[in-house]
Amino acid sequence: MRTENQPVYMIGVAAQLCGIHPQTLRQYERLGLVVPSRAGAKNRLYSENDIRRVRQIQRLTQDMGVNLAGVEIILKLLDEMDDARRDFEKQMMDYFEEAERRMQSFIQNTNVPMRKDETLLPAPTLRVKKIEF
Numbered sequence: 001m002r003t004e005n006q007p008v009y010m011i012g013v014a015a016q017l018c019g020i021h022p023q024t025l026r027q028y029e030r031l032g033l034v035v036p037s038r039a040g041a042k043n044r045l046y047s048e049n050d051i052r053r054v055r056q057i058q059r060l061t062q063d064m065g066v067n068l069a070g071v072e073i074i075l076k077l078l079d080e081m082d083d084a085r086r087d088f089e090k091q092m093m094d095y096f097e098e099a100e101r102r103m104q105s106f107i108q109n110t111n112v113p114m115r116k117d118e119t120l121l122p123a124p125t126l127r128v129k130k131i132e133f
Helices: 011-018 022-030 048-063 068-108
Strands: 037-039 043-046
Touching: 011 022, 011 043, 011 048, 022 043, 022 048, 043 048, 048 068
Parallel strands: none
Antiparallel strands: 037 043
C-alpha cells in the first residue's frame, strides 16, 4: 500500500498532474517551495503530498495573486502551524495518559489518604513553540 509521502511520480508526470510545465516544478524546487525525493543523481520523484503542495502553490499564485516570496512565507507558516498542532496533540495525549494512570492508581489504592491541597488531575503544562521568520 502506497503512503502519501512515497515518491512515485517522475517530474513529467507530476507536472502533468498539476497542469504546469516541468520547468515550473524545477523553479519551485530551486526556491525550496517543494522538495522532491531523488532517485539517483538526477531523477526527481514526487509524492502525493508534493503534488498537493504544488497545487496549493498554484492556488496562492493564480487564484489569490500571491507572489512566490509570499508563497514561501505562507507555506512556512502553514508548516509551522501543522508542527504546532502535532506537538499540541502529543502533549494532550501525554496528559490524558498521565491522567488515566493517576485515576487507575487512585481506584486501585482506595485506602490511601488524599491530601486536600493536592489536585486529583492537575492542569496540563503546555509548551508553546515560538514561530520566527
